Amino acid sequence: MNKHLLSNGYARVTARGIIFKSARFTCSKAIRDQWFEKAAFEKEWRVKIIYTLNKELSAIYIVASNGDLEKCNRIDDSKRPSDIKLQLYFQNIQKLKAFRNMQNNDAYIINRDKKKAGRWKN
Template sequence: MNEIGIGRITERGIIFNKLRYSCDAAIKHQWFEKARTSGEWLVLVISEKSNLEKILVIEPFRKLLLVCNVIQPNSVSAVKLEKYFDSIQKLKAMRSLRPNRNRMAPRQINPVGEPTERTR
């Protein structure tokens, strides 16, 4: 039997019935990043009580049904997992603040017509 409930989009995944879920659309549209920067939001969820491996999330903007799969807990402790996620978020923040150093200045032509060394 299907039931309708409320799920929460967080930076750690889609939370429903104390389980975490994810799906391609959530990753593609950066829901978890948006939840981290702008705050969490609620979504409607359709689930089957006998099978919580998958849920259907009613996508709030385009009103599509999205199949989301449970994120399996693993043997890593919750503390280690939390530290891992925090370090990833810090690296992303540092990377977004760093100027793009891979770009090189355009090559300059000297009066003879030969390219000179690239400058930065």
């Protein structure tokens, strides 16, 4: 990156992506840390960024508190799913998480009951 062509700014983390200058971006940190889900169910927030001063704006860089940069790539809006599809996607993710929690709880209860049954046999 040529430091002479860089500028500072702020982007907004939303359920629809990281928004900067009406463009949407994503990165592995946002996906890994579930930023978009948090923005959908809690509230949106701003992140400090660095971007190149070119017309296409294909990437931005999130500035971490320790100064590290995380590259975020632009999302092609022409292939963007509808808001209804996005909402259904997030609802299905939440259902899957609830189902996984239910399975974990069921496994815990079964193991607990097996231990109790073993104690009664003695």
